[in-house]
Amino acid sequence: MLEQNLAALPIILPLIAAPIIIILGRSSLAWAFATFVSGLACLVAWELLASVLSNGVLSYAVGGWSAPWGIELRIDAANAFVLLVVASVSTLVLIYSKQSIEKEIDPSRHTLFYTAHLLCLAGLSGILITGDAFNLFVFLEISSLATYTLVSLASDRRCLTAAFRYLVMGTIGATFILIGVGMLYMKTGTLNMLDLAQRIHLYDSSRTINTGLAFIMVGVSIKLALFPLHMWLPPAYTHAPSAVSAFLASTATKVAVYVMIRFIFTIFGADHVFNEMSMGAILMVLAVVAVFKGSYMAAVQSNVKSVLAHSSVAQIGYMILGVSLFSAAGLMAGLIHIFNHALMKGALFMAVGAVFYRMGSVDIKAFRGLGKQMPFTMAAFTIAGLSIIGVPLTVGFVSKWYLVVAALEQNHWIIAALVLAGSLLAVVYIGRILEAAYFNEPEEGQKTVKEVSWLMLAPMWILVLANIYFGVDTSLTTEAAQRASEMLFQNSQEINALMESLHGTEVSVAQEVSP
């Protein structure tokens, strides 16, 4: 029975565990249980990925009601891959958070933190594996509400305004998605993603469908913090508790990128989106601006968490750039960067959280001299930082390589040069922090601190070592990303074939060059 219902477990497990945590009450018990459940979810995700890579798409009808009338959970190479990222980062962050939240969240709210975290995990998992467009909206809102709560749990009062702004923008975004889905429903009468794909192009060119596409794209762009709709991200990640920042930076926006990819490739068909609606050019321009604006803003901040937040905006730009190239290689680069960035940013935020735990501040001045006092933490920061810059033998290099090769394949020489130029800005903003840590003496009157305990160091270093491991042995991530990319393009091809048979029109073939 377990194998039959395996597909539903990533949602069910954290969803049921969340209220149990409130009942459990005590902080350490809550922590243990939450970590356990997250670990189970991680195992399930692993199983699902293995199953999908060997058997193909997994379909599960919730409640026994079959699609397209019932809600379907559909797991394929793309979302199994991202699900694994989300679940593993969630587990590592939970292990880390036991100590981290002691200093950042009021003790009376600790159980709330674990509850909200699990609800967020349930929501994110739901977004990833659902096969129903409206269900996607529902899970999106579940996870978003949980994130607003998580952000507002910090003791610093600025987190409240940040959370409120995030709430307003996020709700607008989700509502836009709802409008878009509504328009699709109006025209096609169905909400199931595959069914939508079949029916969307029954009409030659429909204003309603295109308006729906526009609303959905804008809504998702708000959620994934694409320039210029990214304004909620820096305050939210800066003032949230470090464990929350580590989790959200690695997962929330990535899932939104997945949603965009899913809508473009599986539902609307890449051809329609890129050729007829010229989304490729729009996304490419916005992505490049995001890279530079984000990197530039990161270089001028004095609060290190703010540096990392703006850096995330830039990294999301890289992912969208990969998607906008409209080729299998570009999509694969974007997907690989989803995985790699989770490793990099998760480790970085954890390191910064450790510094806050000891120093009580994340201003760059607080980092002075920490190279000697907290060697393991700063070493983790260094390696993850080098990964963001794109130094070889780290995952960051792998992402940049695939991205630039994909851009060059499409003869976008300027884009390739701009990607590399963005790395130079990364040298500046990471370099400032490393210089403070290793080459500056602590300020007068600054307390001397020790290293943090292994409970915080272990998850940090697991991510850091994964950074290096997957930077050298890229076979696993490359294979998964490539399979996902090919499968998504195949979905598009099927839509093209459908259009041809319905309208008899010649459709240009999507560029499918293997990396």
Added chain:
Amino acid sequence: MNFIFDYYNYWIVVFLMMAGFYIVISAGNLVKKVVGLSIFQTSVFMLYISMGKVSGGTAPIVAEGVTQYSNPLPHVLILTAIVVGVATTAVGLSLIVRIKRAYGTVEENEFEDKDDAI
């Protein structure tokens, strides 16, 4: 004129949507923002429900002698969306309560000065 009257439901939806959106953007008071958000979401509910109406159809409850029913699916979807909206409003309002406690005001221009913007 037919253009306006035939699609009157869409006109209402657009009006509500833009009114709500405008309130969210322009209001300085946080509670008003939440109100605007609520209106914005309501407009979307109207969109769904009004599109589900089948001309000549009655409420989608099985009854004797009735042959035409309105589409029940949008109603179900909107029930879910209403719950989501309620939850969002609740979270928004509780954040406002905490902001009031922390800053002493819920006017945006007043507390923005008190902190460094990021």
Added chain:
Amino acid sequence: MNLWQGVEPSQLITLSIVIPFIGALLVIATGKIPNLREAVTLTTATVLFTIVLAITDYTFKGVEMRLNVVELFPGLGINFEVEPLGVLFALVASFLWIITSIYAIGYMRGHHEINQTRFFCCFALAISSVMAICFSGNLLTLFIFYEVLTLSTYPLVTHAGNEAAKKGGRVYLGILLSTSVAFLLFAILGTYSLTGTLDFKAGGIFDEPHSKLVLGVLLILFCYGIGKAAIMPFHRWLPAAMVAPTPVSALLHAVAVVKAGVFSILKVVIYIFGLDELRSLEATDIMLYIGAATILLSSCIAMTKDNLKARLAYSTVSQLSYIVVGALLASSVAAAGAALHIATHAVGKITLFFCAGAIMVASHKKNISDMEGLGRAMPLTMVAFTIGAISIIGLPPMAGTWSKWYLTIGALEADKLFIVAVLMISSLLNIAYLLPIPIKAFFKGQPADGQPWSWAETKEAPLPILIALGVTSIGCLVLFFYPQPLIDLINLIPGVSTNMGEG
């Protein structure tokens, strides 16, 4: 001379990279016991040299040594392959590591330097990455270890830890990382997308005809991307790196780091573009003029510098462009001269830097204007300096003669007479900025009482330093009379030959 007969040839590559790395770890482990730590360094260096000798032996015998480590991207991975140019560089680097270690022991102790463990450890790591660069089989491997070299030498440059060191380190890292990411990586990716491969192949990998403009742009990107070759205007990191202790300047910035740069340019020229392809590009001429300009301009700047290390730094910039020019002349003899210059400049320059360090330790003098009459106090050092200077200038009986000779012949062969003129003018400039120093030391600043000189007056540097000085200056002499092994090695490089009309 092969002590490693029992080991499979390809595994020697692994050993050459791993042994210095293990040495670095052992240095950290024995950090508390200075004598043991220095013994570790010296042993590691000696062992490395024997490995490189074994590899040389196999190269002369024509044994192929190849190693595939890990595949990073489909069809592209970290691969190693031994070829004669790499063996030449490896010989120079590993031999001079031994000598520099002896020197460094004397210097660091004489100067009472701090953080000696970090110093020797990073040294070993840097040499490890140099070995990997020597034997890299494709551009990706070269790039990876090029970056590792930059990063592992950064702590060495900023060793002193003061504001000046940090500023110098910032310039160093800033220029090297920026050029390598913005230009070199771009050029590598461009090459990869044009040809589908990054393997070094004799005669170049651009088999299909490509647009001359694209290839020209790639060449310029490669030349500037390899910032370690210090082509103007991206040369500023070299003088900035002079804040490092002198052993660092000696080995790394006269031998390892800078030679890694020009070595990479030679490899790109010979194995990626191919000398024939190069001749047909207009960009080659553009870079040639820039290289020539660098030679002359940096010599002129060197003349204005009073600080000895700064003068030597700009001299290095100038000499590096000799090699770049030699590579870009696209003639087999010029390439041979360039390759030989790697070795001859290394021994000459390292002698000069050793002397600069010795002067600093023994008499605490940094500026040339203070060095009048130094010949009386430090005769051995100044004699070594003179030998090194003559080698750099390129006069017999010192090693530098041969490389200048082949470069000139190569310029004639390539019909670029103005390069011949540049080389001649440059030699005159070398005399102008190098010879005044020993002249000042020996012939000026006679004490007023006119007493004859005696050994009692001398206040020489510590013994290890003198040993090192002696070995390298004798090396300058020896290479003049006995350059044959190196020349034989160079003639093994495909397309390169010391005989005109071949290749």
